[in-house]
Structures are given as C-alpha cells and as structure tokens.
Amino acid sequence: MHVHDWLDSVPAVAVYAVVALVIGLESLGIPLPGEIILVSAALMSSQHSGVNPVVLGVCATAGAVIGDSIGYAIGRKGGRPLLAWLGGKFPRHFGPGHVATAERSFEKWGMWAVFFGRFVALLRIFAGPLAGVLHMPYWKFLIANVLGGICWAGGTTAVIYYVGRVAEDWLKRFxxxxxxxxxxxxxxxxxxxxxxxxxxxxxxxxxxxxxxxx
The missing domain is CATH 1.20.5 (Single alpha-helices involved in coiled-coils or other helix-helix interfaces)
Known part of the structure; x- marks a missing residue:
C-alpha cells in the first residue's frame, strides 16, 4: 500500500497527527520520510478528502519546530558522544562524512544553515541535534527554526495543494x-x-x- 493510499484510509485528525509526529521525529534526528508524508497529505487535501490544508500546514509546522527544539536540547546535553552513537545506529545518515559535511555547513552559515537546512533532507535530520552539539545560542536557533519550519511546511503544503487542484481541474476538462x-x-x-x-x-x-x- 502506498503512503497516499494509507493516509486516504484514516480520519483527517489522524492524518494531522501522523504528519506532525513523523515530521517531529525526523526533525528530532530520526531518519523518517517526513517530506513524503507531508506531500502525500497535501495532495490528499487537494482532492476534497476532508483534510484541511491550513490545519495540515499548521500541524506540519508545529511538528517541525517542536521536533527541532527537542533535538537541539538532546544535542546540547549529549554532545559529540551522541553523534557517535547515532553514527553506529544510523550509519547511512550519521556516518562521519555526513556529520563532517553538516558541521562545515553550520560553521560557515550559522542560522542560515538551520533555516535552509529545513529544505535539505540530510540537514533537516541534523539541524536540531547538531546546533545543540555546537552550542548555537538558542534564541538564534529558535528564530531560524520557526521561520524555516513555516516556510518549508507551509510552503510545501500550499504548493502541492494548488498543484493538485490544477491537475484535478485539467483532468476534468480533458x-x-x-x-x-x-x-x-x-x-x-x-x-x-x-x-x-x-x-x-x-x-x-x-x-x-x-x-x-x-
């Protein structure tokens, strides 16, 4: 069963909860398909399935911001040993090369790495924990985190929703x-x-x- 088919079989409230939870866990540092879930749910909302795109965007944004903040707190407390442990558990995502790449991005771009990292799969997983490990001031992290979450989650939801509506209208015409x-x-x-x-x-x-x- 595809993600879209599965989402279409559950109530709208459950869709909101699943989207917020998966995106939150991904932002926390657990490799999960948050973007795929969000795109599938946004496409559902364009097909009159009872899923409100505004509520969906809000839930996705909340999951992203809260998950990143928890990841930041864990990274700040766990430090580099946490990255080493994650590397052992998820070598494909937290291997030394991936950590080094993400770390260079953070050292070079700072808050912008948190903001734009929301749009990149690898940095989306790293942003919270790595910002905590590198002791980025929380107020800077929070601003970039909130703005990045709104632009990514809200923007993705809006774009996919309107693309889905246009495609549906086109198919009705032809x-x-x-x-x-x-x-x-x-x-x-x-x-x-x-x-x-x-x-x-x-x-x-x-x-x-x-x-x-x-």
Whole structure:
C-alpha cells in the first residue's frame, strides 16, 4: 500500500497527527520520510478528502519546530558522544562524512544553515541535534527554526495543494481517454524522431579508412 493510499484510509485528525509526529521525529534526528508524508497529505487535501490544508500546514509546522527544539536540547546535553552513537545506529545518515559535511555547513552559515537546512533532507535530520552539539545560542536557533519550519511546511503544503487542484481541474476538462491519446502520440513522436536521428547519424558517419595493403 502506498503512503497516499494509507493516509486516504484514516480520519483527517489522524492524518494531522501522523504528519506532525513523523515530521517531529525526523526533525528530532530520526531518519523518517517526513517530506513524503507531508506531500502525500497535501495532495490528499487537494482532492476534497476532508483534510484541511491550513490545519495540515499548521500541524506540519508545529511538528517541525517542536521536533527541532527537542533535538537541539538532546544535542546540547549529549554532545559529540551522541553523534557517535547515532553514527553506529544510523550509519547511512550519521556516518562521519555526513556529520563532517553538516558541521562545515553550520560553521560557515550559522542560522542560515538551520533555516535552509529545513529544505535539505540530510540537514533537516541534523539541524536540531547538531546546533545543540555546537552550542548555537538558542534564541538564534529558535528564530531560524520557526521561520524555516513555516516556510518549508507551509510552503510545501500550499504548493502541492494548488498543484493538485490544477491537475484535478485539467483532468476534468480533458477526459482520461484524451489524456491517454495525448501520451501515446507523444511517445510515438519521440520514437519516430529518435529513429530519424539515428538514421541521420548513420548516413553522415565517415567511412572507415582503407588499409593500403588491401
């Protein structure tokens, strides 16, 4: 069952809770598909399934901000031993190379790394704990965290919602049969052009040199 199919089978309140929880845990430092869950839920909200996009955006933002703040507190208390422990548990996400890359980003960009890190999968997981480990002042972290959470969660929800509505209106205007015909024509045209290009390439290929002894 796909994420979208599963979300479509549960009540709207549960969708809000799942989105907030998964994004919160991901922001806390646990590798989870927060962005996939958010996109799927936003797409659901565009299809009149009872999921309110505004409430969804608020829940996603709250999960992101709260999760990052908890991750910050854990990172500040646990320090570098915490990163080493996470590296042993999740080597694909918290390996030495990933930690070094995220750490360089934080040292170079500071608050901007927290803000823009919300839009990058790797930094989204690291932002809270690593900011705590590096003892970034909490007020700076909180400002970047809140603004990043609003822009990422709210922006993603809005974009996917409106894209879904436009796609739905387009499909109502043009039947699925028409869409299928358009796809077939496009594929056929691509194959014809590809064949013509291959034939032209063969026609213009230079003849191989003839050995003098032949």
């Amino acid at each position: 039947s699925y049969v028409g869409l299928g015909v358009a796809v077939l024509i496009g594929v056929a045209s691509m194959l014809v052009l590809k064949r013509k290009a291959k034939k032209a390439q063969q026609d213009h290929r230079e003849p191989e040199p003839v050995n003098a002894g032949e």
